Amino acid sequence: MARAGSDGQTRRAFGVLIRIDSVTKRYPDGTVAVDRLSLEIPDRSITVLVGPSGCGKTTTLRMINRMVEPSEGRILLDDVDIMQQPVNTLRRSMGYVIQNAGLFQHRTIVDNIATVPRMLGWGKDKARARARELMERVGLDASLAKRYPYQLSGGQQQRVGVARALAADPPVLLMDEPFSAVDPVVRKGLQDELLRIQDELDKTIVFVTHDIDEAVKLGTMVAVMRTGGRLAQFAPPAELLSHPADAFVEDFLGADRGIRRLSFFPSAGLELLTAPIVAVDATAEQIAARDTTDVPYLLVTDLDGKPLGWSEPRELTAGSIAVDQLLPYGRPFVAGTESLRAALDCAVLSPTGWAVAVDGEGRAAGVVSQQTIGEAIRGAHAERRADGTAEKAQKVAR
Amino acid sequence: MNVLNHIDAFFSDSAHWQGYDGIPTRVVEHIEYTLLALGIAAAVGLPIGLLTGHTGRGGNTLALVATAARALPSFGLMVLMFVLLGLGMAPVMIPLVVLAVPPILVTTYEAMRSVDPAPVDAARGMGMAEAGVLFRVELPVALPLILSGLRSAAIQIVSTATIAAYVSFGGIGRYIIDGLYQQNYEKVVGGATLVAGMALATLAVFWAIARLTVSPGVRRSS
Numbered sequence: 001m002a003r004a005g006s007d008g009q010t011r012r013a014f015g016v017l018i019r020i021d022s023v024t025k026r027y028p029d030g031t032v033a034v035d036r037l038s039l040e041i042p043d044r045s046i047t048v049l050v051g052p053s054g055c056g057k058t059t060t061l062r063m064i065n066r067m068v069e070p071s072e073g074r075i076l077l078d079d080v081d082i083m084q085q086p087v088n089t090l091r092r093s094m095g096y097v098i099q100n101a102g103l104f105q106h107r108t109i110v111d112n113i114a115t116v117p118r119m120l121g122w123g124k125d126k127a128r129a130r131a132r133e134l135m136e137r138v139g140l141d142a143s144l145a146k147r148y149p150y151q152l153s154g155g156q157q158q159r160v161g162v163a164r165a166l167a168a169d170p171p172v173l174l175m176d177e178p179f180s181a182v183d184p185v186v187r188k189g190l191q192d193e194l195l196r197i198q199d200e201l202d203k204t205i206v207f208v209t210h211d212i213d214e215a216v217k218l219g220t221m222v223a224v225m226r227t228g229g230r231l232a233q234f235a236p237p238a239e240l241l242s243h244p245a246d247a248f249v250e251d252f253l254g255a256d257r258g259i260r261r262l263s264f265f266p267s268a269g270l271e272l273l274t275a276p277i278v279a280v281d282a283t284a285e286q287i288a289a290r291d292t293t294d295v296p297y298l299l300v301t302d303l304d305g306k307p308l309g310w311s312e313p314r315e316l317t318a319g320s321i322a323v324d325q326l327l328p329y330g331r332p333f334v335a336g337t338e339s340l341r342a343a344l345d346c347a348v349l350s351p352t353g354w355a356v357a358v359d360g361e362g363r364a365a366g367v368v369s370q371q372t373i374g375e376a377i378r379g380a381h382a383e384r385r386a387d388g389t390a391e392k393a394q395k396v397a398r
Numbered sequence: 399m400n401v402l403n404h405i406d407a408f409f410s411d412s413a414h415w416q417g418y419d420g421i422p423t424r425v426v427e428h429i430e431y432t433l434l435a436l437g438i439a440a441a442v443g444l445p446i447g448l449l450t451g452h453t454g455r456g457g458n459t460l461a462l463v464a465t466a467a468r469a470l471p472s473f474g475l476m477v478l479m480f481v482l483l484g485l486g487m488a489p490v491m492i493p494l495v496v497l498a499v500p501p502i503l504v505t506t507y508e509a510m511r512s513v514d515p516a517p518v519d520a521a522r523g524m525g526m527a528e529a530g531v532l533f534r535v536e537l538p539v540a541l542p543l544i545l546s547g548l549r550s551a552a553i554q555i556v557s558t559a560t561i562a563a564y565v566s567f568g569g570i571g572r573y574i575i576d577g578l579y580q581q582n583y584e585k586v587v588g589g590a591t592l593v594a595g596m597a598l599a600t601l602a603v604f605w606a607i608a609r610l611t612v613s614p615g616v617r618r619s620s
Binding site: 062065067087089090091092096098099100101102103105106107108115116119148164165 | 514516517518519520521522523524525526527530535538539612613614615616
């Protein structure tokens, strides 16, 4: 998921960098929505604007496509002032996704998505073919093409909104609280989908949300804004969590920022114990031979090596392990790919206090105690402090 | 039943089906008056309603004008216009148009105002020109309500166009006015029945127009 880095120069030729240069938005009644905001939004990455309501995040986003005109300051796209091109040409070069999708209810799904290509003068067939391609890209079944928006669920409508914004393949995507109105499960799906699409398409995305978890999950860079339209902190999420700039940011991040920060530490360094793993057909001798001095429980797996549950060693009788008597193991974490946060979560959820690590195929790779995870966390913190790489920390698993 | 007898007698008299005072001629005249008045009223009411609704400006002025126009009695207005302008189509059309503009204007304005602002914002944000926003985003969604305004205007015109006969024009009003003058109630009732029938036919026509022009996506979601 590392996007910054050494090939930044070659990438810049294709991406679009947005520079917000000392921009103020003042309304006729004297209200200041955005106050001398300067922000360099990196190309080919997701920059999240987050903050409480009234912090000017949406106004900032809407100034980028000139839905709101700045009172002072400039906004540059790849060093060109956005005022230098006709407003509708500018807007057609940027995808725009809003809350509740804002679909055209009188148009079918495929025609909704084809809107911008049609405005750009594409033929009907070409635009529709492109629209169908995008439906697939955002995970919409082709059978929905001829439906109308009212026939779709909120999550599906939002996918259509994203597809519509991507239709003309714009280098920039502006997203204004796009996932706020859907339930948490659907929201998570949409977020994962956005990250997947971004991995394929590498757009410059500006994303507005009031949800700090969403910001930390999606953002390569996160701009925290405070009431009155001022920037409180602009940093990668890991740095935000480890070094909040002030009490406002710290408060906004919430009480569990320490736990959330663990998502940026890999679980790869965890020492996994394999001795307590026994297959369901193990013999009494094999069980007795296990070194269980540190582990009060054994993890029983099926014949493929997939975990079934925990058992105390003395309850295991060879050949007749009662699978339905095993203690549940909660949720396993994927060794190496998932973060220390996932590992800790598994250990906390496990009734034995031990987390189960699995490989990519779901086979048990080892077990690890809360204590070991705690040591790994302390070690990771020490390492970060030592080489000062907190700023460069990338997410391990989302 | 007296009335039914009158109706039966009126419609079964073959003399009523031919000539310059026959039912087909009068009905066609009536339709002509209606279409002319509705056309003029729509030409005035629709653009103003669409524009004020789109911009959201002038709603109060509009409501004021509409209320004032509704307070004018059609018959009185026609007589006044007849006195002022003399014999001609204008004294007939003016009251009919004055009658029809308020429902068209007010419902069109309301229809445009009631369009969900989110798709409009999305359309502008993706670079659609204002005319496109009006005609391709707002109008298709506002259409059912706009048509209902046109429909009530049309029905009011159909029933009021009978007054044309007072100033020596034709239409179905001829039967009612002549019938009253001649104390021929068969004619009066027959004319009234024709007017009622035409009002129902107007409903049917607008239902068909809505079927043809309103998108299924709008029809079923509203």
